[in-house]
Amino acid sequence: AQSVSQHNHHVILSEAASLELGCNYSYGGTVNLFWYVQYPGQHLQLLLKYFSGDPLVKGIKGFEAEFIKSKFSFNLRKPSVQWSDTAEYFCAVNVAGGSYIPTFGRGTSLIVHP
Protein backbone atom coordinates (compact mmCIF):
# COMPACT_ATOMS: atom_id res chain seq x y z
CA ALA A 1 0.00 0.00 0.00
CA GLN A 2 1.15 3.52 -0.67
CA SER A 3 2.05 5.99 2.06
CA VAL A 4 2.55 9.74 2.09
CA SER A 5 4.95 11.80 4.19
CA GLN A 6 4.71 15.50 4.79
CA HIS A 7 7.82 16.44 6.69
CA ASN A 8 6.90 19.98 7.63
CA HIS A 9 4.14 19.82 10.23
CA HIS A 10 4.11 23.51 11.09
CA VAL A 11 5.42 26.38 8.98
CA ILE A 12 5.37 30.04 9.96
CA LEU A 13 6.19 32.70 7.39
CA SER A 14 5.89 36.41 6.90
CA GLU A 15 3.94 37.83 4.00
CA ALA A 16 5.88 37.89 0.71
CA ALA A 17 8.14 35.03 1.80
CA SER A 18 8.50 32.04 -0.50
CA LEU A 19 6.92 28.74 0.40
CA GLU A 20 7.88 25.16 -0.25
CA LEU A 21 6.06 22.27 1.42
CA GLY A 22 7.47 18.80 1.06
CA CYS A 23 5.53 15.69 0.07
CA ASN A 24 7.06 12.27 -0.49
CA TYR A 25 5.26 9.07 -1.25
CA SER A 26 6.19 5.42 -1.25
CA TYR A 27 4.88 3.41 -4.18
CA GLY A 28 6.83 2.01 -7.06
CA GLY A 29 4.19 2.28 -9.75
CA THR A 30 2.31 5.05 -11.47
CA VAL A 31 0.53 7.47 -9.18
CA ASN A 32 -1.82 10.40 -9.30
CA LEU A 33 -0.89 13.25 -6.96
CA PHE A 34 -2.92 15.98 -5.31
CA TRP A 35 -2.59 18.95 -3.01
CA TYR A 36 -5.64 20.05 -1.03
CA VAL A 37 -6.03 23.14 1.15
CA GLN A 38 -8.24 23.54 4.22
CA TYR A 39 -8.83 27.12 5.34
CA PRO A 40 -9.70 27.59 9.02
CA GLY A 41 -13.13 26.16 9.77
CA GLN A 42 -13.69 25.04 6.19
CA HIS A 43 -13.62 21.81 4.21
CA LEU A 44 -10.84 20.61 1.95
CA GLN A 45 -10.57 22.10 -1.53
CA LEU A 46 -8.38 20.98 -4.41
CA LEU A 47 -5.34 23.19 -5.08
CA LEU A 48 -3.81 21.22 -7.93
CA LYS A 49 -3.33 17.72 -9.27
CA TYR A 50 -0.91 15.74 -11.40
CA PHE A 51 -1.91 12.80 -13.54
CA SER A 52 0.54 12.82 -16.45
CA GLY A 53 2.45 15.11 -18.77
CA ASP A 54 4.37 18.20 -17.67
CA PRO A 55 5.68 17.49 -14.16
CA LEU A 56 5.35 21.15 -13.22
CA VAL A 57 1.70 21.70 -12.37
CA LYS A 58 0.08 25.05 -11.79
CA GLY A 59 -2.93 25.37 -9.54
CA ILE A 60 -5.19 28.00 -8.14
CA LYS A 61 -4.10 31.09 -6.18
CA GLY A 62 -0.56 31.09 -7.55
CA PHE A 63 0.42 27.67 -6.23
CA GLU A 64 2.45 25.17 -8.21
CA ALA A 65 3.94 21.75 -7.59
CA GLU A 66 6.66 19.72 -9.24
CA PHE A 67 6.54 15.97 -9.61
CA ILE A 68 10.02 14.44 -9.43
CA LYS A 69 9.58 10.75 -10.11
CA SER A 70 13.14 9.78 -9.16
CA LYS A 71 12.68 11.35 -5.73
CA PHE A 72 9.06 10.19 -5.24
CA SER A 73 8.26 13.79 -4.43
CA PHE A 74 5.52 16.31 -5.20
CA ASN A 75 6.49 19.52 -3.41
CA LEU A 76 4.16 22.48 -3.27
CA ARG A 77 5.53 25.98 -3.93
CA LYS A 78 4.41 29.57 -3.96
CA PRO A 79 6.85 32.42 -4.65
CA SER A 80 5.17 34.97 -2.38
CA VAL A 81 2.66 34.01 0.29
CA GLN A 82 -0.16 36.16 1.59
CA TRP A 83 -1.89 36.28 4.95
CA SER A 84 -4.90 34.62 3.29
CA ASP A 85 -2.79 31.52 2.58
CA THR A 86 -2.95 30.64 6.27
CA ALA A 87 -4.41 27.14 6.16
CA GLU A 88 -3.67 23.45 6.44
CA TYR A 89 -2.25 21.77 3.35
CA PHE A 90 -2.63 18.09 2.54
CA CYS A 91 -0.82 15.99 -0.01
CA ALA A 92 -2.62 12.92 -1.36
CA VAL A 93 -1.57 10.01 -3.54
CA ASN A 94 -3.65 7.53 -5.50
CA VAL A 95 -2.50 4.48 -7.44
CA ALA A 96 -3.18 5.18 -11.10
CA GLY A 97 -5.65 2.90 -12.83
CA GLY A 98 -7.08 1.39 -9.68
CA SER A 99 -10.02 2.29 -7.47
CA TYR A 100 -9.92 5.88 -6.42
CA ILE A 101 -8.93 5.48 -2.79
CA PRO A 102 -6.33 8.17 -2.13
CA THR A 103 -3.97 8.17 0.82
CA PHE A 104 -3.51 11.50 2.59
CA GLY A 105 -0.50 12.87 4.37
CA ARG A 106 -0.77 14.21 7.91
CA GLY A 107 -0.95 17.77 6.71
CA THR A 108 1.14 20.93 7.14
CA SER A 109 -0.18 23.85 9.09
CA LEU A 110 0.90 27.14 7.50
CA ILE A 111 0.62 30.43 9.37
CA VAL A 112 1.41 33.61 7.47
CA HIS A 113 2.00 36.74 9.52
CA PRO A 114 0.96 40.04 7.94
Added chain:
Amino acid sequence: NAGVTQTPKFRILKIGQSMTLQCAQDMNHNYMYWYRQDPGMGLKLIYYSVGAGITDKGEVPNGYNVSRSTTEDFPLRLELAAPSQTSVYFCATWTSGRNEQYFGPGTRLTVT
Protein backbone atom coordinates in the same frame (compact mmCIF):
# COMPACT_ATOMS: atom_id res chain seq x y z
CA ASN B 1 -25.96 22.25 -7.15
CA ALA B 2 -25.59 22.04 -3.39
CA GLY B 3 -22.59 19.72 -3.80
CA VAL B 4 -21.90 17.62 -0.70
CA THR B 5 -23.99 18.40 2.37
CA GLN B 6 -23.56 17.06 5.88
CA THR B 7 -25.78 17.21 8.94
CA PRO B 8 -25.49 18.00 11.75
CA LYS B 9 -22.65 20.53 11.87
CA PHE B 10 -22.00 19.93 15.57
CA ARG B 11 -23.05 17.25 18.01
CA ILE B 12 -22.24 16.28 21.58
CA LEU B 13 -22.89 12.67 22.54
CA LYS B 14 -22.66 10.84 25.83
CA ILE B 15 -20.64 7.64 25.98
CA GLY B 16 -22.74 4.72 24.74
CA GLN B 17 -25.21 6.79 22.77
CA SER B 18 -25.83 6.21 19.08
CA MET B 19 -26.22 8.60 16.19
CA THR B 20 -26.17 8.84 12.42
CA LEU B 21 -24.17 11.40 10.52
CA GLN B 22 -25.90 12.28 7.29
CA CYS B 23 -24.19 12.91 3.96
CA ALA B 24 -25.94 13.74 0.72
CA GLN B 25 -24.72 14.73 -2.74
CA ASP B 26 -26.54 15.98 -5.80
CA MET B 27 -23.74 15.51 -8.34
CA ASN B 28 -24.50 11.88 -9.24
CA HIS B 29 -20.99 10.79 -8.24
CA ASN B 30 -20.53 7.07 -7.75
CA TYR B 31 -17.73 7.15 -5.19
CA MET B 32 -18.44 8.39 -1.69
CA TYR B 33 -16.22 8.37 1.39
CA TRP B 34 -16.23 9.01 5.10
CA TYR B 35 -13.08 10.37 6.74
CA ARG B 36 -12.24 11.42 10.25
CA GLN B 37 -9.78 14.20 10.89
CA ASP B 38 -7.86 14.41 14.15
CA PRO B 39 -5.33 17.18 14.90
CA GLY B 40 -1.95 16.44 13.35
CA MET B 41 -3.13 13.11 11.98
CA GLY B 42 -4.48 14.08 8.59
CA LEU B 43 -7.48 12.27 7.14
CA LYS B 44 -8.20 8.66 7.95
CA LEU B 45 -10.60 6.74 5.73
CA ILE B 46 -13.42 5.07 7.66
CA TYR B 47 -15.59 3.59 4.90
CA TYR B 48 -16.13 4.14 1.22
CA SER B 49 -18.63 3.20 -1.44
CA VAL B 50 -18.17 2.76 -5.19
CA GLY B 51 -21.89 2.86 -5.90
CA ALA B 52 -25.34 2.19 -4.51
CA GLY B 53 -25.43 -1.09 -2.61
CA ILE B 54 -21.63 -1.41 -2.40
CA THR B 55 -19.58 -0.39 0.62
CA ASP B 56 -16.16 -1.33 1.93
CA LYS B 57 -13.99 -0.72 4.96
CA GLY B 58 -11.25 1.83 5.02
CA GLU B 59 -8.35 2.23 7.41
CA VAL B 60 -10.32 2.83 10.64
CA PRO B 61 -13.78 1.21 10.39
CA ASN B 62 -14.14 -0.10 13.95
CA GLY B 63 -17.10 1.41 15.78
CA TYR B 64 -18.80 2.61 12.61
CA ASN B 65 -21.25 1.31 10.04
CA VAL B 66 -22.46 2.65 6.71
CA SER B 67 -25.11 1.97 4.11
CA ARG B 68 -25.58 3.15 0.54
CA SER B 69 -29.11 2.50 -0.62
CA THR B 70 -29.12 5.35 -3.12
CA THR B 71 -26.48 7.19 -5.14
CA GLU B 72 -27.24 10.40 -3.26
CA ASP B 73 -26.99 9.35 0.40
CA PHE B 74 -24.21 7.78 2.43
CA PRO B 75 -25.00 7.87 6.18
CA LEU B 76 -22.43 6.96 8.83
CA ARG B 77 -23.70 5.22 11.96
CA LEU B 78 -22.05 5.24 15.39
CA GLU B 79 -23.65 2.55 17.52
CA LEU B 80 -21.96 2.92 20.92
CA ALA B 81 -20.15 6.22 21.04
CA ALA B 82 -16.75 6.28 22.71
CA PRO B 83 -14.48 9.24 23.58
CA SER B 84 -12.02 7.98 20.94
CA GLN B 85 -14.62 8.89 18.32
CA THR B 86 -14.38 12.57 19.17
CA SER B 87 -13.29 14.02 15.85
CA VAL B 88 -14.30 16.01 12.80
CA TYR B 89 -15.98 13.85 10.18
CA PHE B 90 -15.87 14.67 6.49
CA CYS B 91 -17.89 13.11 3.72
CA ALA B 92 -16.52 13.30 0.20
CA THR B 93 -17.30 12.23 -3.34
CA TRP B 94 -15.16 11.66 -6.40
CA THR B 95 -15.82 12.47 -9.99
CA SER B 96 -14.00 10.69 -12.78
CA GLY B 97 -14.80 13.61 -15.06
CA ARG B 98 -12.57 16.02 -13.18
CA ASN B 99 -10.48 13.45 -11.29
CA GLU B 100 -10.80 15.07 -7.90
CA GLN B 101 -12.62 14.72 -4.61
CA TYR B 102 -15.32 17.06 -3.35
CA PHE B 103 -15.65 17.42 0.40
CA GLY B 104 -18.58 18.31 2.58
CA PRO B 105 -18.38 20.99 5.31
CA GLY B 106 -17.80 18.47 8.10
CA THR B 107 -19.46 17.39 11.33
CA ARG B 108 -17.70 18.13 14.62
CA LEU B 109 -18.53 15.37 17.10
CA THR B 110 -17.65 15.34 20.78
CA VAL B 111 -18.20 12.26 22.92
CA THR B 112 -18.07 12.83 26.69
